[in-house]
Amino acid sequence: RAEKEMTDAQRQYMLRQQMKAIQTELGEGDGESQELRNRIAEAKLPEHVATVANREVDRLDRMTPASPEYQMIRTYLDWLLDVPWDKATEDRLDPIEARRVLDEDHYDLDKVKERIVEYLAVRKLKGDLKGPILCFVGPPGVGKTSLGQSIARAMNRKFVRISLGGVRDEAEIRGHRRTYIGSMPGRLVQALKGAASSNPVFMLDEIDKMSAGIQGDPAAAMLEVLDPAQNHTFRDHYLEIPIDLSKVLFIATANQLGTIHPALLDRMELISLTGYTEDDKLHIAKxxxxxxxxxxxxxxxEHIEITDEAVRRVITEYTREAGVRTLERQIGTIARKIAAKVATNAAHTARVDAADVPTYLGPVRFRGETAFRTSRAGVATGLAWTETGGDVLFIEAVLMPGGNGQLTLTGQLGSVMQESARAALSHVRQQARSLHLSPAFLSKQDLHVHVPAGAIPKDGPSAGVTMATAIVSAARGVPVNPDVAMTGEITLSGLVLPVGGIREKALAARRYGIKTMIVPALNEPDLEELPPDVRKDMTFVPVRTLEEALAVSLPSVVDPATVAEAGIGGTSAAAARPAHD
Structure with a gap:
């Protein structure tokens, strides 16, 4: 049997040698090898790439097609030739035309549009500018991904979206080494091949959702990709040839920054996309x-007409979001119900007014509940920032007789939020006399602080002022002003420290119908970034101390005039004024 197998192998070898001799005599040469050499010559590869490609073809010549390594080299050469080493689309370097395209696709978002126009203007003047590495941070539904497509269209570049959500393997970015069976290049090389251009727009979607796994940390691999000083020689493990990514315009998107590696964050230019106001949503809907x-x-x-009043009602009573995704779904529901009638009666037309909205969308989903929730003493309205935008928290405090001064915290609060509650209580006890409380008001009572929506984890220091206000309200038995919401970190000495997310919190307060917002005095510059209609409709009170905040939220407990005379920290609550004045 062994002798028979040897005879078969020798016979096949002889036949192949004879076939090669016949092809050479006819001037055809080795068909597959010659085809690859022709492709290498036509591709006009960079010298270092062409050298590697020709070396692999020489190896291929010395192998039989039946060899396992033959197909591996053949696949490698196909990938090598498919990468667009020197193919690039011509940029549209007209800033005015680019801005027109961006305005046509998206409403508002001036910061992003200005940044792209600036890049094109500098590129027009300098010529060889490296692509910027941008990171759009904002809640869902504000248009981060679609903005990337619009930027590519404005610049006349190819657009490729790479989803990084749930990526746990470094090889997803860098590729697998050729020693593994079925190995492939990483997502970046695959995206370059798909774009057929060396200067596309790469949208790295959900970069904050990457996580480390047993196969390595993909965030560490992204450090080289997103570093302008290194990405011109990016090495994929499969190709093992330096690839120039410096011409690529990278745009990452994220809902929050806390989960992004600090070194990765340092390499990106952050552009915040905040939520939309009611007027913004109306314009976007229309x-x-x-x-x-x-x-x-x-x-x-002519089949469908939705009035502005109807759209406003959908926004306020059927959606509660920073973006417009749910709003579009609700409009789609209205359109679907009208389409069902048009399908049976082609002459049917519909004009949807505010009063007609419940007919299409059912009962109202969201009602104004601030006045109802704060009607009892011990409830204060706080403002929070989440990855889905700003939100309103109703913080409740109650004193229970027959206790011994114990503090109970519920509502699935994180450690930082629990510490804020303890700091707030300590300051209230220390200032008990000035707040007209007995210094021993907790000696025979327990205090319970609860933040509703207990199924949702909550953390952060920005509820400190709200917790202190709720405690004072419960201790004095006086309800908090229902038109007032607040945010700010509190210290043991009663100072109010700055917090983040002021714009998102202000938009959330406006959605809930709140008229007055207490903010830390050191956050006053952030008020300049608020939309003009928000600054016009609401009054913002910068405060430096808890007493100044209490003078607004509990004027019957702390006299505003007294706080103004004390002049603690300069800016007083008595100087409250609309931010647009």
Whole structure:
């Protein structure tokens, strides 16, 4: 049997040698090898890439097609030739035209548009500018991903979206080494091949959702990709040839920054995309959402008309979000119900007014509850920032007789928030006399502080002022002003420290119908970034101490005039004024 197998192998070898001799005599040479050499010559590869490619073809010549390594080298050469080493699209370097395209696709978002226009202007003047590495941070539904597509269109570049959500393997970024069976390049090389251009726009979606696994940390691999000083020689483990990524415009998106590696964060230029106001959402619905839903449901413009009042009612009573994703779904529901009627009666038309909205969307989902929730003493309205935008928290405090001064905290509070509650209580006890409380008001009572929505974890220091206000309200038996919401970290000495997310919190307060917002005095510069209609509709009170905050939220407990005379920290609560004055 062994002799027979040897005879078969020798026979196959002889036949292949004879076939090669015949091809050489006919001037055809080795068909596959010659085809690869022709492709290498036509591709006009960089010298270091062409050298590697020709060396691999020489290895291929010395192998039989039946060899396992033959197909591996063949696949490697295909990838090598498919990477667009010197192919690039020509940038549209007209800043005015680029801005027109961006305005056509998206409403507002001026910061992002200005940054792209600035890049194109500098590129027009300098010529060889490296692509910027941007990171859009904002809640879901504000248009981060679609903005990337719009930027690519404005610059006349190819667009590739790479989803990084749930990526746990470093090889997803850098690729697998060729020693493994079935190995492939990483997502970046695959994306370059798909774009067929060396200067596309890469959208690194959900970069904050990457996590380390047993196969390595993909965030560490991204450090080289997103470093302008290194990414011109990026090495993929599969190709093992330096690839120039410096011409690529990288745009990362994230909902929050806390989960992104600090070194990775340092390499990106952060651009915050905050939530939209009611007026913004109305414009977006009229300009983009209604026409898109009309087209998707096969309706003509004369079939459906949704009035501005109806859109406003949908925004306020059927959605509570920073973006417009839920708003588009609700508009789609209205369009779907109208499409069902048009399908049975082609002449049917519908004009949707505010009073008609419940007919299409059912009972109201969100009602104004601030006045109801704060009608009892011991309840204060706080403002929080989450990865889905700003939100309102109703913090409750109650004193229970027959205790011994114990503090109970519920509502799934994180360690930082628990420490804020203890600091707030300590300051209230220390200032008991000035607040007209008995210094021993807790000696025979227990205090319970609760933050509703107990199923949702909460953390952060920005609820300190709210907790202190709720405690004072419970101790004095006086309800907090229902039109007032507040944010700020509190110290043991009663100072109010700055916090983040002022814009998102202000938009959330406005959505809930709150008229006055207490903010730390050191956050006053942040008020300049608020939309003009928000600054016009609301009054913002910068405070430096808890007493100044209490003078606004509990004026019957702390006299504003007394706080103003004390002049603690300079800015007093008595100087409250609309931010637009």
């Amino acid at each position: 300009m983009y959402l209604i026409p898109r839903q009309r087209d998707e449901h096969g309706l003509e413009p």
